[in-house]
Amino acid sequence: xxxxxxxxxxxxxxxxxxxxxxxxxxxxxxxxxxxxxxxxxxxxxxxxxxxxxxxxxxxxxxxxxxxxxxxxxxxxxxxxxxxxxxxxxxxxxxxxxxxxxxxxxxxxxxxxxxxxxxxxxxxxxxxxxxxxxxxxxxxxxxxxxxxxxxxxxxxxxxxxxxxxxxxxxxxxxxxxxxxxxxxxxxxxxxxxxxxxxxxxxxxxxxxxxxxxxxxxxxxxxxxxxxxxxxxxxxxxxxxxxxxxx
Amino acid sequence: xxxxxxxxxxxxxxxxxxxxxxxxxxxxxxxxxxxxxxxxxxxxxxxxxxxxxxxxxxxxxxxxxxxxxxxxxxxxxxxxxxxxxxxxxxxxxxxxxxxxxxxxxxxxxxxxxxxxxxxxxxxxxxxxxxxxxxxxxxxxxxxxxxxxxxxxxxxxxxxxxxxxxxxxxxxxxxxxxxxxxxxxxxxxxxxxxxxxxxxxxxxxxxxxxxxxxxxxxxxxxxxxxxxxxxxxxxxxxxxxxxxxx
Numbered sequence: 001x002x003x004x005x006x007x008x009x010x011x012x013x014x015x016x017x018x019x020x021x022x023x024x025x026x027x028x029x030x031x032x033x034x035x036x037x038x039x040x041x042x043x044x045x046x047x048x049x050x051x052x053x054x055x056x057x058x059x060x061x062x063x064x065x066x067x068x069x070x071x072x073x074x075x076x077x078x079x080x081x082x083x084x085x086x087x088x089x090x091x092x093x094x095x096x097x098x099x100x101x102x103x104x105x106x107x108x109x110x111x112x113x114x115x116x117x118x119x120x121x122x123x124x125x126x127x128x129x130x131x132x133x134x135x136x137x138x139x140x141x142x143x144x145x146x147x148x149x150x151x152x153x154x155x156x157x158x159x160x161x162x163x164x165x166x167x168x169x170x171x172x173x174x175x176x177x178x179x180x181x182x183x184x185x186x187x188x189x190x191x192x193x194x195x196x197x198x199x200x201x202x203x204x205x206x207x208x209x210x211x212x213x214x215x216x217x218x219x220x221x222x223x224x225x226x227x228x229x230x231x232x233x234x235x236x237x238x239x240x241x242x243x244x245x
Numbered sequence: 246x247x248x249x250x251x252x253x254x255x256x257x258x259x260x261x262x263x264x265x266x267x268x269x270x271x272x273x274x275x276x277x278x279x280x281x282x283x284x285x286x287x288x289x290x291x292x293x294x295x296x297x298x299x300x301x302x303x304x305x306x307x308x309x310x311x312x313x314x315x316x317x318x319x320x321x322x323x324x325x326x327x328x329x330x331x332x333x334x335x336x337x338x339x340x341x342x343x344x345x346x347x348x349x350x351x352x353x354x355x356x357x358x359x360x361x362x363x364x365x366x367x368x369x370x371x372x373x374x375x376x377x378x379x380x381x382x383x384x385x386x387x388x389x390x391x392x393x394x395x396x397x398x399x400x401x402x403x404x405x406x407x408x409x410x411x412x413x414x415x416x417x418x419x420x421x422x423x424x425x426x427x428x429x430x431x432x433x434x435x436x437x438x439x440x441x442x443x444x445x446x447x448x449x450x451x452x453x454x455x456x457x458x459x460x461x462x463x464x465x466x467x468x469x470x471x472x473x474x475x476x477x478x479x480x481x482x483x484x485x486x487x488x489x490x
Binding site: 180 | 253256257258259260261262263264265266268269270271272273274275276281282283284285286287288289290294316317318319320349353355356357358360361375376392394395413415417424425426427428429431432435442443444445446447448449459461
């Protein structure tokens with residue numbers, strides 16, 4: 001089965017300064033391609049931590065996407081760490097230099113910026129239409145920028161190279177109910193449809209408790225059947241259905 | 246050094262349905278206590294994945310916080326997995342039953358809800374002032390609900406039991422500049438202050454490129470010095486400083 005993982009390289013996430021925006025974007029895009037996101041790790045800007053996380057994920061999942069740490073400053077150590085994980089040298093890529101030169105002319109293309117053209121030997125470039133400095137792919141690992149607008153643009157560049165699976169679809173029913181009142185009947189629905197993954201998510205809104213039942217799977221007809229059974233459950237509980245998506 | 250990790254148990258995060266809100270909350274709270282968050286993992290609602298993630302994190306970091314999977318429905322498997330990771334039985338806790346009975350009377354306290362009173366042998370309860378169903382602590386692991394309002398209330402309940410470190414402080418300077426123009430001088434500032442962690446975060450705003458330089462450390466005077474040096478750098482670059490926090 002095709003699946004994926006994300007390695008977020010980011011002291012700014014771990015410090016709480018920034019709320020990550022890339023996980024949800026990649027999760028949604030990958031899900032739509034039928035490539036379920038199976039694990040995420042957020043590690044420090046630390047070479048050993050990056051290598052350990054990358055090695056664990058790339059050996060287990062079909063694809064790994066990293067975010068962050070490929071800029072020009074001293075805290076950008078991802079490319080080095082990825083090269084080390086793959087046991088290859090970091091080499092200056094002429095095509096990457098050419099792209100950087102489109103944006104930065106003369107003295108502007110200084111040593112710090114040229115660092116962004118150093119990629120692991122054997123890697124291929126990923127287009128960055130926003131700010132030119134490319135990402136890269138090596139093996140099953142895609143190395144992307146952390147800035148959301150750039151990560152998103154890079155993902156759209158690389159998307160055609162992914163081997164898509166059976167797209168996962170999702171249906172949800174939200175009702176005015178408490179989880180504990182429907183748990184047993186929901187377990188029965190799940191048991192009848194083992195090929196569907198059914199989740200139950202309570203919220204505690206001002207106007208009372210609600211629960212969203214989310215069914216995910218690759219067969220639309222089975223999902224429709226689950227929705228029907230959840231509606232019947234709501235009727236039995238006399239729970240108002242607020243939304244069916 | 247005291248540090249911490251988070252294990253998010255959440256198909257809803259990995260599917261993209263929900264954007265996690267707990268990482269930033271815990272990161273900020275822990276940072277203020279001088280307990281830096283060193284790693285986060287997001288895993289599926291899968292017993293083996295939860296155990297593997299938990300074992301890796303609890304052996305490495307001072308504290309581990311889990312979020313999600315302790316409700317009454319079939320997809321709530323965290324307590325089982327934590328008990329298995331610690332090699333202990335899951336036992337019904339009389340005090341947890343008593344608390345659930347405060348909220349759920351008679352038939353309302355059904356088998357599904359009573360499941361929320363089953364905790365690993367030897368664990369101690371964590372108060373849940375929102376919906377009574379407690380979290381628990383076993384060893385260095387704190388098992389919390391995934392619903393943000395409940396997770397936050399539980400964290401405030403357990404906070405006094407944490408051994409705080411030297412609180413990390415953070416200063417930041419945001420200027421109108423491009424990272425590549427200040428990278429070398431920033432490297433020099435970082436080299437002069439190895440006890441401070443300096444990060445550089447670019448944004449590509451509508452009105453042009455900006456960069457935020459963030460310095461984190463435990464000594465206010467050193468951070469002030471770093472801020473002064475970053476201001477001097479901005480002056481040399483003729484870059485407008487937008488904010489100093």
